[in-house]
Structure formats: structure tokens, C-alpha cells
Amino acid sequence: MSTAETLLYLLPELLLLLTAALVFALDLVWRHDPERQRQWVPGVAIGGLAVALIVTLALMAGHPNVRVAWLMAVDPLALFFKVIAIIGVAMVLASALDYIPGRTPYVGEFYALLIAAGLAISITVSASDLILLYLGLEFLSITSYVLTGYLKRDRRSIEAALKYFLYGAAASAVMLYGMSLLYGATGTTDLEAIARVLSGDVSGEMTLLGFPAVALLLVGFSFKASLVPFHQWAPDAYEGAPTPVTAFLSTASKATGFAVMARVLLVGLPMFQEREWVPILAALSMVTMTFGNLVAIQQSNIKRLLAYSSIAQAGYILIGLVALSQNPTFNGLNGLLIYLFAYLFTNIGAFVVVIAVESATGAVDLPGYAGLVRRSPLLAGMLLIFLLSLTGIPPTGGFLGKLFVFGAAIQAKFLSLAIVGIVNSAIAAFYYLNVVRYMFFMPAPEGQEAKPIALAPGVQTTLWVCLAMTFLIGIYAQPFITWATRSASFLVSAL
């Protein structure tokens, strides 16, 4: 492959890198011109992301499946997650436009770090080699720690970042140990080469390696995807982090965990599927759903509630990776992708409502949402839709995701997983509707009845995009299903 071609395939990453660098630089250059800084830096950031998104979509149209620069795979799966990362970062950035400037003077760096986190995701989801995979995950983790602790005068933000960092450091160390086991046994860090060596193993000695290696690797991936029992950082980090960062952590960053899990397990370790990772993931999925939902019921802080909800959601998403089959409609992995894509818009939408309410009233606890429908019917109505989508009520994207993961569970004859899943979705309705109860049934606090909530343009745009996509995925599902199936099937059919 020529250099030009290589660069072409790396264009999304290069553009993200360029945008992040530009934002850093312009923020510095215009530091004595706050008016221009305020107006143009976000514009450059959003513009760069838009170009990166268009380029990624254009690349995807060619359905490439190539190795670039030895360490990276540019294939439909990687591109799918790059789209998720770029859209996620753009929406989070847009919703932060009015949130961040009021809270810290370091605005430009925030945007640049967010874009750098998007870059980290793009690299990680493409990594076809354990070394790059590890570097990408660390890159993402470090930017995330900084973003979480960004409000350095806010003690909860600092505490959240420290907890996140300590957990993250421990999880990566364990994961690295798992990688070293694989390297020691196979003598390579390339995922495809690992698979070749493992499948060429006639003595059967390497199967002894399977369980410890898979388990140790999964610690690191589960940490990113916030699966129980590697979720403990999530509620505190979600609660303490600036709310836009929480929205990022619970969607794009979480998706990365699933992306690397899918690639490493399906490309590198398919021979450990039957006996090692499917049982482990099935157990993780059930525990994650059940635990996340049961704890979410008791939460009274909306950010913590959404944190536990997003833990539970990770449990449903994981079904897609457990219940793999060759069925053309429900192959499992496409369910995971559809679920994640719908969840991206739904969950960011929910967090943007939280941002708007927090900006206007400072409230992040449920009683602060009492009577919201009187003060801002738009926000209350939108949050209602997002919560219904999280519950899985049609015709929303969340329903389509659930339909696909449960469909996959039935196809793969994982009835137990499907039953635990549906019982959990009924339980989850209780706490989602509890928020609805506050918004719609309770009277607003004294004196705030008629105080309407003003919406910043960035927030408003993001909300409408999220709402439109939530319904679009649910009603006009065909293109999204086709896209997800195409992105997933090349890996699944190789099994």
C-alpha cells in the first residue's frame, strides 16, 4: 500500500488530530482577544468534527477492509465506532458550549481534550495489535481522567477524577498482564497472528492459557464498558464529572469498551469462544443488568440514576456479544451495534436535558425535577421520550436495540439470558418512570411555577438531533439495520 493510500485511510484520525491541535493553538493565539476566542474556537472544533465525520462516512461508502500502518485495521466495524465517536464528541461539545465557560476559564483546552478523546477512540477501535490497543486505551483513559477532573475548584470533580484514575490504572495493569500472557504464549501481539498460532496448536497446551488470558483482558475492557463488578468508579465519576463529560463517558467511551472486546475476542481469540468467553460474558451480562437496575431504583440524584442505568444498559448491550449466531437477521453483533448507536442519541439526549436543567436551576436531584412540565414542557417531553427509549418502548431506537439483542439471544438459544433481560427491562421501567412521575405528576416547588427554562442554542440543537435520531432509528430502521449488519457480519461470518 502506498503512503498516499495509507494516509487516506488514516484521514479521520489525522483530521481529528489537526482539529485538536488547531483548537489548542487558536485558543492560545487569541487569548488576548476573548471575544474572538469565544466565537471562533467552538466553531473550529465543530467544523473540524463535521469534516472528520463526512470523511469517515465517505470512507465507509467504499466498504474497506484493509490493514494500515501494520497496526491498524480499517474495516466496517472500526468505521462504525469512529462514527459513534465523532458524533458523540460533537454532540457533547455542542451541549457544553454554555456549560463549561461559566465554570472554568480554560474553555479551549476542554474542547481540544474532548476531540483528543475522540481521536483516542478512533485509534483504539481500529487497533489490530495489542500494543496499539493498549496505547489507545491509555490515551482515552488519560484524556478522560483530565476531563473528569476538569472543574478543579469543584471537590467532587477532583474526587471523581482520582477515583476514576485509581480504578483505571489498576484495571489497565491487570489487562496488560493478560496481554503479556498471550504474547508469552504466542510470541506475537498481532491479533490475527495470535489467532493463527492458537488454532495451529495441536498439543492443546494453549487451551490452559485461555481462561486466565480472557479473564484478565476482560477486566480492562469491562472497566471501560462499566460492567459489574468493574463498575464501581462509574457512579462517582459520573456524578462528580462535568455533566457533558458524563454524557461522553456513558456513551462514546463505553462504546469503545465494547468495540475492543468484540475485536479482540472475535479476531484474536475465537477458539476460546465456546468454553471461555461466552460463559464469562453471559454471567457478566446478567449480573450487570440486574445489579445496575436494582441499585438505580434507590438513587435520588439524576446523574447517579443515569449512571446506574447506563451500567444496566451495558448488560443488555453485552447480550449481543454473547448470543452470536449465523442468522442473517439477528447475528448478535449487529444487535450490539444497533443498540449502541441508538443508545448514543438516547443517553446523550437525556444528559443534555440534565445539563439544561442544571444550568437553569442548579438541580441535579429528583425533587428538583418536580413540575418540570409546567416550566419547560419541551425539556420534560424530551426527557420522557429519552427515558422511554431507555426503557425500550417503541417506536424509539431503544426498542429496536432491545429487539435485536433479545432476538439474537433467542436465535442463539440463550433463553435464560433473554428472560433475565426482559425481567430487567420491566424493573428498569420503575425508576425511569419515577423521573417521569416527578416531572409530570408533582407540582413545581413554591414560587418557581412559571419560571421558564431558557435553552442555549447548542443545547437546543443537540436535543433536537437526539430526539429526531431516537425516533428515526425506531421508525425508519431499515438503513441503520443494514449498516450495522454490514459492519458486523464480516466478523461474525468468519467464526
Add this chain to the structure above:
Amino acid sequence: MGFPILTLITFVPLLGSILCLLPWARWRGWDKDQEEDFIRRLAIAVSLIPLLLAIILWFAYDKTAGGYQFEEVASWIPALGASYHLGVDGLSIPLIFLTALLTTLGLYYSARVIKRRVREFFMLFLMLETGMIGVFVSLDLVLFYVFWEIGLVPMYLLIGIWGQEKDRPQYSAIKFFLYTLAGSVAMLLAILGVYYNTGTFDIVKAAELRPFSDNLTLASLAFWGFFLAFAIKMPAWPFHTWLPDAHTAAPTAGSVILAGVLLKLGAYGLIRINLPLFPEASKTWAPLMVALGVISIVYGAFVCMAQTDLKRLIAYSSVSHMGYVMLGVGAAAFAIGMTRPGILDSAAMALNGAALQMFNHGIITGGLFFLVGVIYERAHTRELNLFGGLSAKVPYFYGMMMVTGMASLGLPGLAGFWSEFFVFRGAFDIVRVWAAIGIIGVVVTAAYILWRIVQSVFLGQYDPEKIPHWTDLIDGSETHEPTDMLGFEKVTMWPLVFFMLLFGIYPTPILAFFNRVTTTLMNAL
């Protein structure tokens, strides 16, 4: 494909609910009262369109040809094999008419009664209509599920927002939602199971393919997934406990729709999906369905006797009356595979009775809930012990209540008689002992209607001490004596009374619809 009448009938209410959301006051320079008045009129006007279309459907349906008509098939999600497949047969047309009628009446009645958060109320009510009609016209399981769930949210909000504080509306609303959702997620798995086995979501095709016909265990599991959803919705004992709370808490028009239509969704599902798709599992579980039906009839009736709250009493009477439907369906399922001469006629008759009971219960109990609303708006209580001797004070109301109550207890000459008669006539031939036990329920029904309602509310001596303050609905002022029904209340009630009388004297037009479907269904099984 011709004129898309089913699409229109389903989505015009949704369009209306979107229209209700628009900022009319800002556009037209109105104040809040003018805008709310406009929204009331708008919603009623919009609801007349599906009603008109439902009447057209009633007469345009070719009864001699039978089967599904006015079908619309369009590709929806080909990647999933789910299509936009609509169609109606003799079972769904009367129920669509019932839905459209009760919605219009409910909106008309609410226009006078609902004074708080008007815009939301009318918007949600129309959205609810889309969900309900959608269930009756869907011939694709995914579409069916989508509409099934769409109705859930508006009803939840209707109960929670407009419920009376003392009836614990928030508790009742979430209970309603969780019960129904627990059933519907089970149905979702069953739908996916049907797809797993047959590769289609189409109800008509799946009925031909008979999912899991070679494996009774899996067929039973799928049967139970659907049955759970439908039995909770109907509701059959022991899944009925959400119903008294939800009915009591809901605003009058909400209770009317809840009893009149939402309960029918469950019964409709049993006949549309459970029987044709899983005949063998239905046969296997028929004794249980019969038993649940009879228990619901008898238990519901006895619980009614113990109620002191008029609305709660009528809510429990729904449990009892929907038990007839379950008994009819169960008896028909029991007859599957039996070869005795005449058994098919009995089965079809039981099923006819069940279907007719769905319609009749809709107009009768809908009427009863309107009448409870009438008295509640005046007295602000529903305690049976506080009433008495009202027959002389409110004779018109008394007359309406007598007709509706008599129809409810199955007096010959009124609609309720025929459905009970058919159910028991069919069931006696198939499950004699259970049917005989079920008759107890009929007797007790007469007792609670006559004794608990008629006697304690209308007969006896009027005691002005018991309820010293009544509201005069004309101007909202306080009076010392109850005032009789007003024009708008009479207008709301008369269509229902008309159908009770019409189908009581001459049930043939509606029976012709059902009979065709049930005989075809029973012959096919």
C-alpha cells in the same frame, strides 16, 4: 392498493394530537382560555374522522366474502422481515367502531369536565386512540407490539396527572404501567420465538405455518408469552390487581377507555394470536383458561358485593365480565380437536359470545363509568353508604343507570344478555361443570347491581344530612340537593344506550361479523 382507509383511521388521531401541541395562542393572538377552548373543539372534531371512517368500514366490509379486507401491505423494515401490514376482519371492525365511538364520547364529555392541563389531556387522549386502533388493524407482530406499547404511555399519564389525589393516582399509574409492561416484554420474547421458528412476523403467515407445531414444550412457552400479556391486560384473575386501582384513579373518560377498549386488547389478542398460532398449546392449556375465566367471573362478582366505592365496584365488575370472554375463548380452545357432532357449532357459539361480550362490555361498562362520573362531579364522593333515595331527586340519571345496570346483569332485551347467553350456551356443551359454576357469577352480578347499586343509591329515603353539599354543574355553584343530568351528559350516554337497546333486540348485524370469523377460525383449527 386502494384508498388507505386503515392508515387514515389509525394515524388521523396521532395527527390530531400533534395539532393539539402547536402554539395556537401565539399564532392567533388568543389568550389561554380561548386556546384551550379551541383545542377542545379541535380534538373532538379530529376524533369524528376515525368515527366516520369506522362507520364506513362497518358498512363497506363485505361480510359474505369474509376474511381480511382493506389490506395494506408495504415494506417497512425488510432487514427484519417486518412489514406494514394492516387489515381488518369481522372481529376487528366492531372493536374499531367501539374505540372510535368511546373516544369521541370521552373527548366530548371531558371537554366540559377537564379544566386542568387541557392541552395535554386532549393530546394524550388522541394519541391513545392511535395506539388502540393500531392494535386492532395490525397484521404484523412487530407492528402489533409497537401499537400495543404506544397506548401504554398516554394512559399512564392520564391516570397519574388527572387522577384524584385521594385515589393514589401516582401509585395506580405506575402499577398499571409495570403490570402491562411485564406482560408485554414476555410477549416480545414470544414474538421473537415465533420469528425464530417460522422466519416471519406476519400474523396471517404465521397462523398458516403454526409455529412450533412439532414441539409442544416450545409452543407452550410461546403461548404463555402471549397469554401472560393478554391475561394481564384483560385482566384475568390472578393478574387483575392493577385494575381496581387504575380504574378508580383514572379520570372519568380515562376509565371509560380503560374498561371499554384497553381490556379488549387482551381478549382480542387471545382470539387473533393465541388460538390460530398455537392451536395445540391452546388445547393443552384450555382447561386452565376455562378455570381462570370462571374464577374471574365468580371471584370478581363476589368482590363487587364487598365494595363500598361505586367506581371500584364497577371496576371489579369488569374483572367478572371479562371472565366471560376468557371462558368463551377457553371453551372454544377446549373444543379443538374434538370430533363429536355439533361441537364445532358450540365452540363457534362460545367464541361468538366472547367476541360479542367484548363489544357489549365496552358500551355497557363505558356507560357505567360515565354515570359514575356524572354523580361524582356533583357529590365529590363515590361512597355507596352516603347515597340513597336519589331516584326521586335525579330521575333521568336513575333511568340511565337502570338501563345500563340491567344491560350489565344480562337482562334479556338488552345487549348484555346475548353475549352471556352465547358464552354459556357454547360452554355448557364443552365444559359443563365449569360453566355451571360460572352461572353463580351471573346470579351474584344481579345481586350487586340491584342491591349494591340500585338499592343503595336510588331507593330508600333521601337523607340530606349525608351529603350536604352538591355541585351544580351549570355554574359550579353549591346546592343542597343533587341536580339531574345535563344536556352534555345525556348526549354522552344516549349513543351507548341506543346500542344496548339495538343489539339487545336485534343482535344479528353484529353477530354476523363475529360468526363468520369464528366459524372460519374453528374450522381451520
